[in-house]
Amino acid sequence: MAHHTLESRLPQLRLAVLDVDGTLKQAESPYRYLHRRLGVADLAAPNRELALAGQINYAEWLRRDAALWAGQPVRKLRRILAENPYLPGAPELLAALKQAGVVVALVSAGFTLNTDPIVAEFGLDYALANELTTVDGVLDGGAINHVPEGGKAAFARALMTDLGIPPEQTLAAGDTRGDLELFACAGLRFAVNPRSTALRARADAVFEPDLTGAVTWLTERGYLPQESANQRISESANQRMNE
Template sequence: MTLVATLVSNPSAPAVDETVLAAARAALPVPAEATVLAPGVAADLVFAADGAAAADGPAAGGAIRAIEDAVRAALRGRPIDVFVQRAAGRRKRLLVADMDSTLIGQECIDELAAELGLKPKIAAITERAMRGEIAFEPALRERVALLAGLDAGVVETVWRERIREMPGAATLAATMRANGGYAAIVSGGFTVFTERVAAALGFDEHNANELIIEAGRLAGRVTEPILGQDAKRERLHALAARFGLSLSETLAVGDGANDLAMIRDAGLGVAYRAKPAVAAEADARVDHGDLTALLYFQGYRAAEFAGG
């Protein structure tokens, strides 16, 4: 069996140099061959699995994670993401992505709250929900209720003035689609934003909660049932079934506790700039790179990226 350790830095601050590659090689249990995916930005170290890492079952996963931890420790805090996995089946055919704080840098509900001077109050609830300290569904109802009476036209203002896409988001979607994949946004946010983000980033579809608007103003309610953690997981499974894919062929990415179920079930579950509980359970974590890290984890070279 062959394993691959992928090292990724942020494209704006390349850090994967020969010194880094040498340190990572020294931490691996057997010699490894290096393949540069993007000069200074990303590289693969390919090596043969041995011992527990070559076996089947939970013990193999633990052994592979131990190798990953050893490589990360050898890099001594450098701003480099590390992911070790089996080389077979790296490329995925379905991308399911969270939106807020994943594909975009903001939480849309917090930015709507800013229009009422309520951002600190609502953002504090959002943070607790994303950390898994409180249940998502009642937290969403509570926050939306505080927006009652807000002019619905402010959505366009917030979209235009406050929302910014995460670096690499459009390239991620475009590259996977160019290679036969399907890209879906599955968000606990709102359709008034996911429809705009999906169009801007080139996603095939979007799923989110629907804000109820009455007489041109937010009613302070969303259509039930709320799209939360269980619904995200169900959407991952439904999309895989639609395209005849096994879950091993899927990729899910998110940052908050309501993303955990789909991250656990996906063939590759990625915690992107995530809350600690999410990072601890995901297959891979991205703390330093941009969203193109998810392409490097799949073995794409920068020269293979589609325009995003």
């Protein structure tokens, strides 16, 4: 882990807006993860190539990918997504933030089937992600794009305005160039295994290969209270050992 020290810049955190895939969860893309697990990676490859070449926009890419999963039971996808593990240190970070009274929001260009279980597990406050549409518990091949380009920043700014929380008390975390817009909103920025040199350069702390040490980083600098963070980390570890 590398970091820059900012001890005098920020008061205690009140809001954390976190990317999910590659930041909290190990798979960098839930789309590629599902394509691989469902055996449609070869069919999905042309969609990715067209999108990266700028020949289709993100909404169309989402629509085409979702169409490949038509007919799949929601229950099956939930099970597959649950098998995508957290990055080490991510559960402890989420638990410590909540224990300290920080408002925690997830924002993902993935989908709600992936974010909803995290919200439920840790009692998080907000989440925004794209939505796969269903009929009678089965994917119908449709999708609703709730997180368009620029959508992460818009979500973060709306939360900050509604809650009256300034950038100086806001943490953002991400792993790709697409999270730069999120970094622009926050006073404290975590890059997790950054796949973008620009994101790495903008980060106040870089965590590699995982989030182990993130809670310590925050508590040592006064962004989280030491006592409550330690208590919640211990509770989280015990709970997960008993699962």
